[in-house]
Amino acid sequence: MLETTKNIGKDFVLSVEGLTVSFDGFKAVNDLSFYVEENEIRVIIGPNGAGKTTVLDLICGRTAATEGSIKFKGKELTKMKEHQIVHTGVGRKFQNPSIYEDLTVFENLELSFPRGHSVFGALFFKRDKEVIEKISEIAAMIFLGDKLGMSADLLSHGQKQWLEIGMLLIQDPELLMLDEPVAGMSVSERKQTADLLHRITKDRSVLVIEHDMQFVAEIADRVTVLHQGKVLSEGSMERVQSDPKVIEVYLGH
Amino acid sequence: MFAEYTASELTSIFAMQGFAGLILFSVFVLMALGLAIIFGQMGVINMAHGEFMILGAYVTYLVSHLFADYMPESLYNSYFLIAMVLAFFVAGALGAFVEWAMIRHLYKRPLDTLLATWGLSLIMQQTYRTVFGAREVGVVLPDWLMGSVQLTDMIEIPINGIFVMILTVVITIGVAIMMQRSRLGKQTRAVVQNRPMAAAVGINTEKVDRLTFALGCGIAGIAGSAFTMIGSTGPTSGQLYIVDTFLVVVFGGAASLLGTVASAFTISQAQSTMEFFLSGSMAKVLTLLTVVGILMLRPEGLFTLKIRR
């Protein structure tokens, strides 16, 4: 994992530059820059209030940036609306499982199927073979193959997390953003999730926020440490863990 | 449209209409204060707010009759103060009951609260009609509120209007101080900002909710009391103002009392000034349209600075 020169023009999937957002003068993210390469798994860690979730909010358009740019595959995201950002290939999982509890697992996945996203597209959407096959495939992948007809509110917490990951997978995003995917999971669920993430992160870039250091060490290609809205340190897990600045604010107490 | 008036006439017109606007302003503020507390602090839409106000008016009406019939005439002049206090407590008590019986079950369903309180308003209206009759009732003003003050030969101001305005100012300042300084005010704001945290530090959030709702209704009762000074009271008088008042509150940016006052002032002045040049209904249409238009452009209200998610 060499920290080679960040030459401009290298094909980063995501480049965040000079990103700043301020809420009534408080800068939750302050002049932040980082770059994610193709097929890289990047984990963002940092103490509470470091601005981790805000960074994801900014990338997916939930919060408007005050300054700076976010380029995804060369396209500027800061001016786009949420659904447009999704269509460029960014998928986002929320911290608390965000699924439709009034609908079945099948319907949850179906709504994320990347077709019929306009009003009339949705009105005349046909549940054809392609859709059913794709959903079955994804459902099997997220360990919910036998729960398709179940109402989503009956799932366990861990299963809800998987369902949301499945909803992202079906969109087949090039950049997958996961906010604490193993939070609140049992040990066995966590293991399954790590497994799942290993399988699904092939062929795409992933941005993960996670607190669980063991889990981070397991999956991360590189780690970015945020502190007070800025990058404190960046690099491989070992490098970050031995960085005295990081030890001071985060790892050691 | 100004061409046919001379400058001094115009000044007088604006002054007189401005004054009429101030009376309307007082009614708006008095009604909106209670509503702003309930909606701004609790997020509850109380469609029966006008009926709570009318309850205060009927209480005042009853007290004035009691005084006229059973008390020595010399005391009649002071009936109003007693009526106002009584109106506050009667409306507040009913508010507390309604919160306990109805509102608290619906906090997570704001749209349903709106429908349920509408149902409540229908019941209250019909109760008034059954008890007091469909006709409007009025109170006899005490002597010291009769008459008017002649400012210039064209401008004349009725004393009861002045009294209501002074009352409005006093009540507004009182409510503002209470929300800022009193224990209940502080607890209410704490609950609004972070309910679980407030509960964790030992605030009885259910009690705070009930008291806040009761307070809002009590203020509506006082408003109703003041209302009898400038108009008569009928079973549906409250409903006439409910939409305007909601617009006042929303326009002012639900959470701030100052915004509520500023927006009540803007809307009432705009309406009464326009009323002189256009027909009353067109003035109202134009005012409401402007307000709705501005709200569409600026949904967070005109007088709020910036809202955080």
Place this chain on the structure above:
Amino acid sequence: MNNITEFIARNRYSHMIILALLLAVVLPLSMDIFRLNLVGKYLTYAFVALGLVLCWGYGGILSLGQGVFFGLGGYCMAMFLKLEASSPENTQIQSTPGIPDFMDWNQITELPWFWEPFHSFGFTLVAVLVVPALFAFIIAVAMFKRRVGGVYFAIITQAIAAILTILIIGQQGYTGGVNGITDLRTLNGWDIRTDSAKYVLYYVNVVLLFACIFIAGFVVKSKLGRLLVAMREREDRVRFSGYDVSNFKIFVFCLAAMISAIGGAMFTLQVGFMSPSFVGIVPSIEMVIFCALGGRLSILGAVYGTLLVNFAKTSFSESFPELWLFAMGALFIGVVMAFPNGLAGIYQTYIEPRLISKKKGYEKEDPKKKDDNPALANPEEEKTHA
């Protein structure tokens, strides 16, 4: 056994057939034309309630101004009928013959420009749908693109209802004022006041209502219907699944407006007048209770709810007028607090399971099991919302 399973599977249609029989056969046979005409009038409100099922029940958008669209549809139709009734021959005694009588009373000497196109029946039919839809579109775009919703939307739509009422009453030279547009007689020469015309119009109304029921059913069963439910729950998630949420809200609000407008136009035809008392705050919120009583998620429930409330209103106002407001108020409170899913909810929870278990007595299989095949999963069978 196959027959029974099939009957259950096609259960939804059986409910629809029952309603169709009730409206098209039972009521016309058991009532005189006066009562039937009254039912026809109630059914025009059912259009509004149906629209509310879509935008409020499914979309979570509570509009307290649906009377506006009912009224706009009704007024468009009334303008056409009024012009036909105000032919120069019929209005010879006026100082300006050929214009509606109320204009003449208000010293207007020329037909206003926006009345002119309503000489054409074709234009009127288009206007009945397009005018309310356009109006709804403007409101919806302004509000939903800025993500205003919930109680704010309710209050603003209520204010719009108030504004339109004041405007109609205030501009009586152009609108007929508080009395509305009255004394409507013929439709393209066909006298709509005769008993036979009333029968015809009643059936036209029922057919149109079923057309709207089918449209609403199609919307609800489509992916768009599920999206509405999803949006009501987690708007953000829908956005981050790549949907422009506002467009869906705009669509469903406009659709509800158009359905309401059809009701308004049919009201004018069957009742013979249109007035601002069907536009304002009070009728608009009453229409919400029709929908709520029937069950805000039930398309057919909206029809039953409307009929029930209105029958109750009529019989109450005949015998105990003073009690009606109490009953209405109690209805609002009771439905919201005790039965948020209305009659349809009660039916689904208490009555339907018994019906099915009786009919399927010898089959052990739980009727809900048919959901097991996801491809056939039926969105209509969602669990009731607690």
